[in-house]
Amino acid sequence: MKKIVLIIPLALSLLISCSITQSYHFNSDFSGNSKIEVDASSYISLMQLSDTSGTSGNYMDTISIYFVEAANFLRNSPGISDVQWESDQENSKFHLSFTFDKIDNLNNVVQNEPVGFNEIIGGKPSFIAKGKKLSYFFGTKGKPMEDAEEYESMKDMFSYKLNFSFEGKIGKASFPNLEISEDKSNASFSTTLIDITALDPKVPIIFKLK
Numbered sequence: 001m002k003k004i005v006l007i008i009p010l011a012l013s014l015l016i017s018c019s020i021t022q023s024y025h026f027n028s029d030f031s032g033n034s035k036i037e038v039d040a041s042s043y044i045s046l047m048q049l050s051d052t053s054g055t056s057g058n059y060m061d062t063i064s065i066y067f068v069e070a071a072n073f074l075r076n077s078p079g080i081s082d083v084q085w086e087s088d089q090e091n092s093k094f095h096l097s098f099t100f101d102k103i104d105n106l107n108n109v110v111q112n113e114p115v116g117f118n119e120i121i122g123g124k125p126s127f128i129a130k131g132k133k134l135s136y137f138f139g140t141k142g143k144p145m146e147d148a149e150e151y152e153s154m155k156d157m158f159s160y161k162l163n164f165s166f167e168g169k170i171g172k173a174s175f176p177n178l179e180i181s182e183d184k185s186n187a188s189f190s191t192t193l194i195d196i197t198a199l200d201p202k203v204p205i206i207f208k209l210k
Contacts (some may be wrong), residue, residue, distance in 0.1 A: 020193065023163040024106075030129045033082070034106065035097035038063070063087075067094055070113065074098050079105030103129045111139075123201060132171075135204040138143075141197045158193040168209050175205040184210075 019039040028033040040063060064087045074083045079101040087094050100106040111124040123139030170183040179188050189205065 012043040021161045025165045027167045030103050031101050033099045035095055037095040039093050039177040066095055070096055077109050103127050132209040134207045137204045138199050140199045140201050142201050160191050160193050160196055164187045170207055171210040172208040
């Protein structure tokens with residue numbers, strides 16, 4: 001764990017300059033799989049334009065090391081299996097995926113993950129499953145990120161998308177700007193890493209499944 005703690009400050013500064021897509025798929029018993037995808041291409045491109053020392057490649061190496069540590073954390077977590085991570089250095093993209101056996105073990109890794117996303121939003125997300133109802137709490141600060149105005153013109157670089165998919169169908173869902181697919185098996189919510197901190201931590205995304 002010491003390596004993870006040491007890497008967080010630098011890796012966090014890199015991750016907050018990336019686009020992140022986080023996906024969860026749930027089976028009928030609320031087991032499932034999760035994947036986080038990080039696209040650092042815009043950030044790396046900017047670094048390369050301003051880099052006169054030829055060290056921009058170090059950013060990719062730093063994120064790669066960070067994902068290796070995250071994968072090791074997941075492999076040692078109860079109820080977690082099929083941990084896979086991939087680094088596409090050419091396109092400046094990374095992804096990390098795993099399978100979970102139940103909600104409790106998913107919450108354990110989501111709330112204690114070493115990827116650094118919780119550090120960005122300033123809280124710990126959580127899931128609550130009861131019957132056919134699933135709730136997702138962002139666990140955010142509930143207030144804007146410090147110096148958010150400085151990033152206003154670059155928000156596209158900091159996009160965050162949250163995807164949910166289900167073995168069954170969505171009967172009802174509630175959350176502002178939540179998009180539901182036509183076949184009622186997928187939902188997505190899009191924001192930015194700048195705006196997400198201001199979401200009300202007490203208001204969850206709620207799914208009532210058929």
